[in-house]
Amino acid sequence: MSTSPEILAALVFTGLVVAMGLTILGLVRLVTWGLGTARQKRGKYEAYECGVPKEGSARDRFEVHFYLVALLFVLFDIETVFLLPYAVSFKTLGMAGFYEVLAFVAILGLGLVYLVKRGALEWE
Amino acid sequence: MADYLWKLLPILLVFGGVLGIVPFLVFLERKICAYIQDRVGPNRVGLLGPDGFLEAVVGVPITKKRILGGFFQPLADAIKLITKEDFIPSHAEKFLFTMAPFFALLPPFLAFIVIPVGPDVTLFGQSVMLQVADLNVGVLWILAVASLSAYGVAMGGWASNSKYSLLGGIRATAQMISYEVAMGIVLLSVLMHYDSVSLRDMVGVQSAGLGSWGLWHQPVAFILFVICAFAENNRLPFDLPECEAELVGGYHTEYNSMKFGMFFQGEYIAMLGMGALTTALFLGGWHFPGYAWLKETIGAWVTVFALAAFAAKVMAFVLFQMWVRWTLPRFRYDQLMNLGWKGMIPIALLNLIVTAWINLPKGT
Numbered sequence: 372m373s374t375s376p377e378i379l380a381a382l383v384f385t386g387l388v389v390a391m392g393l394t395i396l397g398l399v400r401l402v403t404w405g406l407g408t409a410r411q412k413r414g415k416y417e418a419y420e421c422g423v424p425k426e427g428s429a430r431d432r433f434e435v436h437f438y439l440v441a442l443l444f445v446l447f448d449i450e451t452v453f454l455l456p457y458a459v460s461f462k463t464l465g466m467a468g469f470y471e472v473l474a475f476v477a478i479l480g481l482g483l484v485y486l487v488k489r490g491a492l493e494w495e
Numbered sequence: 496m497a498d499y500l501w502k503l504l505p506i507l508l509v510f511g512g513v514l515g516i517v518p519f520l521v522f523l524e525r526k527i528c529a530y531i532q533d534r535v536g537p538n539r540v541g542l543l544g545p546d547g548f549l550e551a552v553v554g555v556p557i558t559k560k561r562i563l564g565g566f567f568q569p570l571a572d573a574i575k576l577i578t579k580e581d582f583i584p585s586h587a588e589k590f591l592f593t594m595a596p597f598f599a600l601l602p603p604f605l606a607f608i609v610i611p612v613g614p615d616v617t618l619f620g621q622s623v624m625l626q627v628a629d630l631n632v633g634v635l636w637i638l639a640v641a642s643l644s645a646y647g648v649a650m651g652g653w654a655s656n657s658k659y660s661l662l663g664g665i666r667a668t669a670q671m672i673s674y675e676v677a678m679g680i681v682l683l684s685v686l687m688h689y690d691s692v693s694l695r696d697m698v699g700v701q702s703a704g705l706g707s708w709g710l711w712h713q714p715v716a717f718i719l720f721v722i723c724a725f726a727e728n729n730r731l732p733f734d735l736p737e738c739e740a741e742l743v744g745g746y747h748t749e750y751n752s753m754k755f756g757m758f759f760q761g762e763y764i765a766m767l768g769m770g771a772l773t774t775a776l777f778l779g780g781w782h783f784p785g786y787a788w789l790k791e792t793i794g795a796w797v798t799v800f801a802l803a804a805f806a807a808k809v810m811a812f813v814l815f816q817m818w819v820r821w822t823l824p825r826f827r828y829d830q831l832m833n834l835g836w837k838g839m840i841p842i843a844l845l846n847l848i849v850t851a852w853i854n855l856p857k858g859t
Contacts, residue, residue, distance in 0.1 A: 380502040381608050381628040387510055388604045392597040392757070399581040399753040409580050416585035418657035419748055429586075429658045437669050440832070444672040447840065451679035454847065455635075458683040459692065461851050469851055476844055483841065492836050494829035 439491055450479050501623045509607050509627050517763045518569035524763075524817050526565065531821040537565035573756070581752040584655070591654035596750065596757035599647030602640040603765035609636045610771045611695050612805050613781050616798045625781075625802070626695060633692035634682050637772060641678065641727060645671040647761065648729075652746035663745025666735050670831060674726035674733075677839035681719045684843070684850040685776055688713050698780030705784055709777040715846045717777045719839055724769040724816075726835070728762065731820040735828055770812035774805060778812075781805040 403409065417425050457464065457472050464471075486492060522537065529536025539546040544561035548570075583592055613625035630636050645668050652664015688709065689697040701707050710717050726733040737745030744750075747758045774780060783804040790797040826834070 376499050376502050377628040377630055379499065380506055381630060383502070384506050384510065384608050384627050385605060387506070388601055391514075392600050395753055395757060396593060396597060399577060399579075402577055403579075403581040403752070406578060409582065416582070418584060418586055418655070418660075419743065420658070421743065427658075429656045429661050431658070431661075433661070433665060437665050440669045440673060443836075444676060447676040448672075448679065451676060451683065454680070454683055457851075458687045458847075461687060462690065462854070462856060466855065469855060472851065473848065476848060480841070480844065483836075487837060492832060494832055 436494065443486065443491070446482075447479075498621070501618075501621050502627075504618075504623055505612070505625050505627050508625065509610075509612060512612075513604065513607060513764060513767060516767065517760055518573065520763045520767065520813065521572070521759075522566065522569050523814075524820075525568070527814070527817050528821045531818075537568040539564060540567040540571045541565060542567065576753045576756040579752040581754065584657070584749050586656040587749065588654040588656065591650050592749075593754070595647050595651035595654055596754045596761070597647070598650060599644070599761040600757045600764070602644040602647070603761055603768045605640045605643075606637050606768040607771065609633055609694050610768075610775050611698050611780060612771075613798055613802045617795060624695075625798070629693060629695045631693070633694055634686055634697075634776075635692060638675075638679055638682060642672075642675055644727070644761075644765065645675075647758075648746050651750070651758070655746070655749035657749050659743045659748045660746050663737055663742045663748070666742075666828065667729060667737075667746055670729070670733065670735060670835075671727055673832060673835040674723045674839065677719060677835060677843045678723040678727065680840065680843035680847055681716045681723065682776075684716050684847040685709065685713055685720075687847070687850045687854055688716075690854070694775050694780075698775055698782065701779040702782050702786070705779070708779040713777065713846075713850070715842065716850075717773075719843055719846070720773065720776070722834075722839065724773065725819070726831075728765045728769060728816075730762075730766070730816055732823040732826050733831060734820075734825060735831060766813050766816055767809065770809040770816070771805075773812050774808040778808045 414424075418429065420426065453475070454472070457468060461468060461472075526536045538561065541547045541561045541564035543549055543556070543558045544564065545556045545559075547556060547561065547564075548567050550556045583589055608627045609630050611624075611626040611629075615622050615624050617623070632639075648667040648671070649664050652660045652662075652667065655661070655664075685697075686692050689700050691697060691700075697709070701709060725731075729735075729737065737747065742748070747755055750758060781801040781804055783800070786797065786801065789800060
């Protein structure tokens with residue numbers, strides 16, 4: 372089985388972009404090393420906190436809300452994935468398919484309403 | 496074999512076009528923001544005159560007046576960025592820190608694969624399609640690479656091991672995935688309207704004059720898509736991941752040298768990509784009024800005009816993005832999330848249902 376020109380072209384393009392990205396990364400390393408631009412200064416390798424000495428670790432706890440958003444994203448993205456086959460073939464499915472997708476969206480819409488009512492999307 | 500070789504033409508055209516136009520965009524944005532803020536902007540590094548390119552090479556300014564002043568600023572910036580020391584902060588995760596800019600640059604570039612930039616052109620008896628690849632997944636490819644773009648930002652923010660970067664990275668991830676859901680649903684209703692997933696077919700549908708452009712048939716989708724485009728690219732008014740007033744530089748606070756340059760480049764390529772996508776989906780792609788008439792008059796040369804029309808539409812969208820950036824203030828984070836989850840997603844779902852209702856063959 373031969374690869375179609377389309378997929379091959381997409382691969383070649385991807386290869387070009389990857390090569391370009393890695394070349395830039397390599398080039399800056401090379402220039403830094405070759406031109407010897409490195410200067411040693413106190414605090415240079417520390418995290419930037421507006422000039423004052425670094426305090427505490429960055430590996431700290433952060434708001435649980437962000438995890439919640441990630442979870443909701445998975446739910447709603449799967450919804451998009453489920454709607455996709457419908458969007459592609461909605462003309463052949465006709466009215467029956469339309470009512471079914473209406474029910475599907477209604478259930479998800481109820482879910483969204485529930486989320487809002489429970490305050491899952493409240494930020495302070 | 497020949498059709499494999501001819502594929503190189505669109506590949507090089509798109510690759511070179513994108514790479515060539517990005518430095519120009521940086522210059523353009525600096526100039527536009529300067530004029531909006533009643534400043535002059537970069538006007539020194541030009542071709543002739545004092546501080547010009549030729550003065551650096553020849554040693555004399557040649558003319559008294561600056562010609563193309565500021566136009567070579569991106570070149571000077573690129574040289575500066577490349578020759579800056581490339582170092583990794585001691586606390587950072589070395590591998591992820593190095594690879595994050597790469598992953599920020601890759602996805603927006605890959606989105607160009609499925610975007611048709613011009614009509615088929617016949618060269619030496621061989622018909623060449625001016626699109627890198629007409630993949631059968633079409634617009635799904637865009638969704639796939641758009642979701643990858645959250646990785647570069649999240650990786651960069653986390654690997655920097657700095658509080659500002661971490662906050663910027665988390666914010667960016669939450670924002671991008673929130674608006675990605677809305678964008679996915681919007682794209683679904685768009686592909687229902689065109690009844691195809693291939694962007695090539697979509698542009699084909701829009702060939703019948705101004706009235707057939709997607710903008711008029713999917714106005715709600717158009718507005719939602721533009722808002723999502725801003726949010727996905729982290730552009731103002733949605734640039735919370737890097738809002739300089741709170742987070743220094745956001746996820747790229749710890750980056751320097753060309754690694755920062757790659758984040759920067761990635762942002763502009765993403766702007767260009769969103770412009771190209773909007774053009775292909777809603778603004779008629781490379782079609783322009785009078786295309787058919789011109790094709791009869793000048794034959795194959797019409798391709799040049801089609802490419803120019805496409806470029807003009809993309810640039811118009813990019814300029815719009817810049818204009819908005821320097822005009823509107825930034826959203827608050829809760830406003831951003833409210834707009835995404837309580838505004839965009841319900842409207843996008845409703846739009847999907849309405850689109851299905853309108854396009855269904857009645858009486859089945």
